[in-house]
Amino acid sequence: MHDLAGYDICIVNDNRVKCNMNGAKYITDGILVLEKLSSYNILFVVSATDNIICPGKNFQELVWGKDKGFLWSFPDFLQGKKIYCVHTKAYMRKFDDNLYILENNTGSKEQDVLQNISYYSSIIKSLLGRSACMFFIPFLEPQYSMLTILSSSTGKPLSYATQNFLRLFISDTDIVKKLTDLIMSGLLSHHIIVSIIKGIIGYSKINVFTSGNELFIGTERFDLTYKKLGKGREIIIHDH
């Protein structure tokens, strides 16, 4: 399994950065310097109207409430080096109540995005009824999407044609059942589901961490209790 001590999380607000590892510094003009990373992956939590740009790959952005998460993964050659990231204002546009479009870096055509959002937003709203939800827009190259669901029985992808896993840690079995049903029925793609999880559970933070080709999405609570997994539930989504 995975050593979750291996992922890094940084919270960036105003002119400060606070990380779970040492050596992160916020310097003038919105430049962040990261040293002593413990993994190739880092999750930045910033205000929903901000952006973090690093060298490397940005797998996904997620927005919830007033916060936004950026998952960056760094190439090998940056290991052991100082990594500079840039903190900027985002290109996020409000689409509908509680729904945002992330305009930057999406591989999707604007029209497709709008259509999908309209389609999903009604489902999401009927499902949630109340909560704020966040919205992912998948990035250009599906092989870089870490949020693909892979069938645990056949080894074939359920959604995108990639070789990655999605594992969700969710406390409420009801929710898990609903989500699983939705996935199975093909109505929702994975990135919408993450939105819903957040919307339903209503936590203030979602942590996303990866190890190898697997991605974990968890709420703060699971993050904290991960090492005592017996107390939480690990749900692997099966395709039947």
Next chain:
Amino acid sequence: MIIDMHCHTHEYDEKTIIEFINNKIFIVSVADDPSTSIKNIEIGERFKGKIIPCVGIHPWEITKYNINDVYKLVGLAIENNIKCIGEVGLDRLFVAKTISKQNEILKAFLEASRSHDFIYNLHTPRTWREVFELLIKYDVKRAYFHWYTGPADLLKDIESMGYFIGINPAALIQEKHKRIIEKAPLEIMITESDGPYKYKSLRLNPFLIEKTIELISSIKDVEREYVVRMIEFNAKKILNI
């Protein structure tokens, strides 16, 4: 903000300079000789906070001048609170014949400016390491290797000294320079135009920097905005602003 770390602004008319500034291009203006140095100081006054003037004698121009001229220029720089010396350096590619006089002049600059913490805006064709070693010898803290096409193994030393290299729009057509973008870390790069110099089909000018940024962005596989901000960051570091 777009950075032009090496531009012969004194060769442009005022209208054109204003156009650069209106397009958010921040310029470091290098000189060729004493008279363009003086012109640069005036430009720096006129466009305070937008253009940083340098004084210097280009290696191609040194035959007409002597060490006294160098000392006068450095004196003038100190008097006028000028922070930058350039374009100075050594050139074994285009003007190898005058190399001993070039050395005399460059060393005079280094000697005269000692302990004044000037930024050195350098011309170094085929003298990259030679100049690098002089900088160390004279304890130069801030140096910029304009249009760097030198050896890749020197890049590490340049980085470790906190010096920078110039990435010129020439990279759009000059393979040698493009390979430097591949090999050098973004943390030591600053963009420049060397305008209004003509390189093959390119009439170099500050507006071409935008294309250079796109090129860096695609070679380094990072977003355009990341390149812009990092280069701005690097420039502010060397310029101490």
